Amino acid sequence: MKVKIRVADPAGNITIFVMTPLERSQYAEAANQLLEQKKYKAEQVGFVEEKEDGTLHMQMMGGEFCGNATRSFGYLKSLMDEKHPALVQVDVSGSESPLDVEVDLESGTSRTTMPLPRKIVNLSVPGQGTCPMVCFDGISHMIVKGPRRSDAFVQEVLKAARACETCDAYGIMFLEPSGDGMEKCYRMTPVVYVVETDSLVWESSCGSGSMACAVYLADRKADGTYVYVLRQPDGQIEATVIRREGKTVQCKMGGKVTISGELEAEIL
Structure with a gap:
């Protein structure tokens, strides 16, 4: 058809x-x-x-x-x-x-305004240590410091995440400084697994993953507005986190x- x-x-x-x-x-x-x-x-x-x-x-x-x-x-x-x-x-x-x-x-x-995260937890990955997991409704993102790692590593993290949290999709965001000395500017490499379609994709950019990284980076900071630039394989996303009374109260992200x-x- x-x-x-x-x-x-x-x-x-x-x-x-x-x-x-x-x-x-x-x-x-x-x-x-x-x-x-x-x-x-x-x-x-x-x-x-x-x-x-x-x-x-x-x-x-x-x-x-x-x-x-x-x-x-x-x-x-x-x-x-x-x-x-x-x-x-x-x-x-x-x-x-x-x-x-x-x-x-x-x-x-x-x-767009973004749903607020439900929680941030430390995910234990057998043999690999721990990494923060930012949980939204429908999708959870694990944040791994450093450059892209192997598919075998990705599978281990996904296995641990699925055992910990039931979601429609899971992302792993490999996060590192941009390298150009710009404050609050990072390089991010996203991979996302969607349960329903059983698809694993190394994405050119990821909006909710960008937001997860920004929420993680701003977590426990003083009240205020924090803007992060996430440079990704084929694009750039700006993510904004607003914190009041020690909590994240608003999230926005956008770009071209x-x-x-x-x-x-x-x-x-």
């Missing part, structure tokens, strides 16, 4: 939005088939659903939350609205409440976005 799609590029984290209605039972297979079509260079798939009240919902391929897809969806909604609003509210999987997306079509950027016109894709 043929489906209508839009291809978004939020800081290199290529995301396919399926605009044609499908049954949710079809999502995993449809996503896998679209990801296999190399011409799109996609790393993830989201499905745009129309709710009974006529508003739109974006459901990620595994029901997980994705920050880059969220801000891209907000950008898409602004594009599709003849008024092109600068502030768009989006309803997305993995978030219990709607999120605000700030869109600047002229500069080609969007920034481009979205294709409507395309047609073939799936079985």
